[in-house]
Amino acid sequence: MAPHRGRWRGCGQTAFSKRRAARETSCDSRGTPRSLTPYSRIASRTPRSTSQERNATPSTVSCSHSAQPRTTARRDYFDQLTEQQDTEFAADVDTLAEVVMAVNMTERGTIGCAYYVAWEEKLCFMEDAKQGSADIVEALKLFIEPTVVLVSTKCDEDAAARLEGNPTPGSSDGDRRAGRADLPYLIENRPAVEFGYESAKNKLIKLRIGEDGGPRVTFVVPGDVVPDHWNDGSYETPFAGSQERLLRLSSWINLESRTTVGCAGAVLSYLQRRRATSCVPGHEASASMFLINTVEMFSLVGSMFINSDTLHSLQIMSTESHPNIKPPSGGWASGSKEGLSVYGLFHQQAKTTQGRALLRQYFLRPSLNIEIINERLHTIEAFLRPENTSCLGHIVDSLAKIKNIRLAVVNLRRGNSGGLDKNRGVSSSVWPSLRNFIYFALGIRDSIEELNGGEGLGLMTKIIETFDKQELVAVGHLISSVVDFESSRDQRRTVVLPGVDDELDEAKRTYDGIEDLLSQVARQIAETVPAELDTRINVIFFPQIGFLISTQLAKDLGRGVYEGTAEDVWEKMFVTEQNAYYKNTQMAEMDQYFGDIYGRICDKEIEIVQELAMRVLEHEDLLNTVSDVCGELDSFVALARGASLHNFCRPIMTSDNVVQVKGGRHPLQELTVSSYVANDSDIAGGEGEQTNNTESSADGGPRMVLMTGPNYSGKSVYLKQVAIIVFMAHVGSFVPAAAATIGLTDKLLTRISTRESVSRFQSAFAIDLQQVSMALNLATRRSLLIIDEFGKGTESNDGAGLAAGVFEHLLQRGTECPKVLAATHFHEIFEAGFLTPRRSLVFTHMEVRIDQEATDVEGQVTYLYNIRQGRSSSSLGTYCAAMNGIDMAIVDRAEELILLMARGENLREICAELPVNELEEITEAEAIARAFLEVDIVDQPKKILDDILGMCTTETEST
Incomplete structure (x- = not known):
């Protein structure tokens, strides 16, 4: 790495910047030179001044610089300039962060969806989903994470309600709008005509995607308007007819998905409106906004189905309000942060913005492609090899210095050399960010080459092939040979190094020599001022205004204390609170001779920087690709570091429909306790119609594990830990277990927690029923169902009957039975024989020890948190009540009634007896x-x- 780091990094202090300390000198009344505050040339319209002050003694002259134009004026200007640049950058970040999704659901239940990702300049299409439901819309919303959602006015009401946050039926429009305030995206109801198929297809044809690549074959049909001389080579791009573009387009997307194509037309209309409102019509910047360089298809088929209820119940992701009222620059715009969650264990290990974004996609879209999963696991395993510890540390340090270079490229494309964020340090400008990016990217490539066990891994190969050393070094050298980074940091603008342009160097030398000239002129003018006035004379230079004489202001007269002589009249230009500024004949002559020299310097540097930007943009594809690969590398490194930190193991992925875990743990629960008791799991789903109709899988694993046990015994934690282990394995992450064999699971469905809200008209029990209903409708033999205490929200007999019915229904599916983990307190299900014993059903319970002789309540029950075969006969609810402070009289009465019920006594008669x-x-x-x-x-x-x-x-x- 060392040879690459030193080739172009040098950008030390130049002669131009070293002369600052010697620029400004003054003379006191004794003629002794006196050093002044070091001058720093800054990118603003700030004046430089030299003053001559007349003391009480007429024969002495004092030379000094005015502090006001060099401090107050500069500070006010730069505060205004920085605020303007910060506002422009914030708008750029918000624009790049936009994800525009259009969704439509027809009356026949066909769902179409298309979305646009601004920072990737990509338009994605989905295959039309036939006979879909509003649940698919919910999954798409979770899958894409849009910032803007476009909905047709003719969209199905249920689907629109899902997008609007499930408003109460019959609520007013005002209530619906109010309900949208908390949504993480903006909803726009657009006319159905914008979702039309033909108009959308015509808009897609006009994108001209892919015409620059490939052979120049032209396909013209009758009706195409062909320009003159289109075939003589005079046109930079070949002519393409509408049918040719249609053929190209159909090779990337399925144009038969009419609903989705209509959604894409709505997205294109939205982007066109945004361009029109963001830029002046005809401005060249509008051509670089909301570009579409890629179109592709996406599908939910290759991803595990997981809805928001499951993510919330398992704490896969958890967003909470940030305690800091004022967000940091370039940080969380929504005022929220990741809370205690499974994703949060790895989120904090990612160092780059693009890496965290990609890691979040992994957790929102668990893969069902066993090759992709194993590739991720192989990469993580290579990173965690002991001999690679040093290389991994170097990679992490390099990733921490890398920014999302797409932002810099966008700024360069728009001709803006402003900062990448609101900070004022070195890393806040485009050129230092590009230089650091290239420097550390080369360091990453060197570290990857030294990595042991990385041969044959897709990511390692991609890095070696993508990180072109020669081209990256050339770009870095190009930037370092033009930009003066130290001066740019001090002056808060892009400053060009000496030796790049002779005309610029000459102008800077002249500008540097103005200091001595100002001192001489100030001394000459001070000698012409009457001694009795005892005033201070300043000669200053304002860019674009020119040279001015400054004198103290006579506040009662509203002018300076001295305004020249009849032969040399001073023309007042403007006044401030303390000084008045004048021009005379000598100032006019200096203006004519020197002109706006500072403006010429800035203009020349802008030209050079613009040329540099154009040359760097020639390597735009390389820079963007390297940035994306760095994000992918960062996501894998985060998974590896999280696995090492929390002692996770590599799971074995298989196509068998099994879940076998040894020593499984809950990754969040174990962070909150001093010691955690690990438990095993063994469950297998149905094998489908190709196998014999046996009640259990070939390896003997049960299809349903039904848990009982006291409250507080750890049943819910156990259910969640199994689901989390299966989920993490499909992400491609190591899992919290001693060993695990996980079969591909297409859906992870849960009925664990009930999220109630005033915006939902369903009761808690109705929400539970909805969750179970969706699970039963969506479950396949490869699904995993987690059911925790279903039926507890209604009358006990009804709840027990519903729970028993659900369990029996799942078991009767036979070879199509999914993998089911359930917990219940309805012991009457077993005592009444509603669930008959069978090989596919296993009863388990959480072990506890009861000491009847203990005097205190807490000592009577000891929770061991071990899972054991068989079922429990009691929930020990009265012990839990006593431990939580319920009055003992109430607890005793409850135990008395429980005993009477066990004896079969008539509680109605017993309760009717008076004390x-x-x-x-x-x-x-x-x-x-x-x-x-x-x-x-x-x-x-x-x-x-x-x-x-x-x-x-x-x-x-x-x-």
Whole structure:
């Protein structure tokens, strides 16, 4: 790596920058030279000044520089300039981060979708999904993560409701709009005509994608308008007829997916509107905005089906509000951050923006391609070899210095040499970012070449082939030979090195010599000022304004204390709070001789930098490709470092429909406890119609594992850990286990947690039913179903019946039965014999130890968190209630009722019996009532009643 790092990196302090300290000198009243504040040439319209101050003694002259135009004016200008550049950069980042999705669902249930990724300049199409449902729309939303969603006005209501956050039926438009405020994307309802097939096809034909590559074959049909001399070689690009473009287009996408093509037309219309509103019509910058350089098909077939409920239940991804009110520059624009989640374990290990984005895609789109999964596992395994520890450390350090170079390329394409972010350091400009990117990219290539065990890996081969040393070094040398990085950092603009352009060097030498000239002129003018005025004279230079004389302001007169003589009239230009600025004949002559020299320097440097940008853009494809490959490498490195940090193991992926785990752990739960008890898992789904109709798989694994056990015993954690292990294996990650063999699983369906919201009109139990219904409808024999305490939200008998019905239905699927892990507290299912024993069904429970002799409640139950064969007979709910502070009287009464139920007693009659104290109160009240009725009341009934109550009270006390 060393030979490449030193070839073009040198950009030390130049003679032009070394002379700053000696530029400004002044003379005090004794004629002694005095050094001034070092001058720094900055990219602004700031003045430079030299002053002559008249002291009380008429015969002495003092020379000084005015501080006001060099500090206050500069600071105000740069604060305004930086704010403007930061705003422009923020707009660029937001534009590149846009993902525009158009989706439509017809009356016949056909779903089409197309989306555009701005930073990749790519338009993606989906095959039309026949007989689809709103669940597919939900999956697409999760799959694409759009920032803008375009919906046809004729789209199916259920699909539109999913996109709008499931608003309550019958809610007003205002309520619907209010409900959209929390959505992570903007919804636009567009006229159905924008989703028309023919208009969309015509728009796609006009994209002219792929015409520059390949042989120049022209296909013309009647009706095509052919330009004159189109075949004589005078045209840079060959003529292409509409049918030829249609043929090219049909080789990349399926034009028979009419609904999807219509969605693509809506996306193109949106991009056209954005160009029109973002740039002045006809401006050349509009041609570089929202380009489409690639079209491709995408499909959900190659990805594991997983919905938002599953992601939330398993804590695969978790977004929470960021505690910092003010987000950092270029950081999280949504004000949120990744919380405690499985993805968060690896997210913090990724160093680049593109790497984190790709890693997130891996977790949102678990792969079903066993070759892709094994390729990722092979790469992670190579990184984790002990002999590669040093190389991996060098790669991580290099990735930490690499930015998403596509942003820099976009800025160069637009002719903007501003910074990549809002920071003011070296890394905030395009050219240092490009130089650092190339430098560390070459270092990564060298580290990959030294990696042991990387031979034959696709990623390693891609890096070696893509990171062209010669071309990257040439680009880096080109930038370093033109840009003065140190001066650019100080002046906050791109400064050109000496020796690049003779005219520019001469202008800079003249500009550097103006300091001495200003001192001389200031001294001459100061000698003409009457000594009794005792004022300070400054001679300054403002870019675009020219040379000016500055004197102190007489506030009562609104002008300077001195305005020249009749022979040399000073023309007032403007005033500030402290000074007045004038031009005289001598200043005009200096303007005519020197002109706007600073402006000429800046203009010349802009020309040189623009030429440099054009030359760098010749290597745009290489830079973008290297940046993307660095992101891919970063995602693999993050997976490897996360696996090493948390002691994960490599799973064995197989086409068999099994899940076999030894020593499985929950990756999040083990972070919150001092020690974690690992458990094994063994489950197998149906083998399909090609095998004999046996109740269990060929290897003997059960199709359904039904768990029971007390509360707090770890059932839910166990269910989640198995699902997470299966999920992580399909991501291509190592898994939290001692060993694991995972078969390809097409869908991961869960009924674990219920996410209630005021925007959803369903009850908690209705939401549970929806989750189970979707799981039953979507499940195949290769799916994994996780069902945790289904039926608990309704009356116990109904809940038990529904749970038993669901389990029996799944088991009766036979060879098409999915892999099922379930937990329940409905013990009456087993006691009543609703689930008959069979080989495909296994009962398990979480082991606990009960000590009846313990005095304290917490010591009576010890949770061992071990999974054991067989089922539990009690949930120990009263122990959990006592441990959580429920009054012991309530707990005792609950245990009494439980015992009576176990004996088969009639609880209605038992609960109707009165306690002894209540029975005594009723007996006393009855005696008082009878005594009162036996008395013959003539008058004073109140006195008689008091006497009766007194007698009864006395009798009670004596008793």
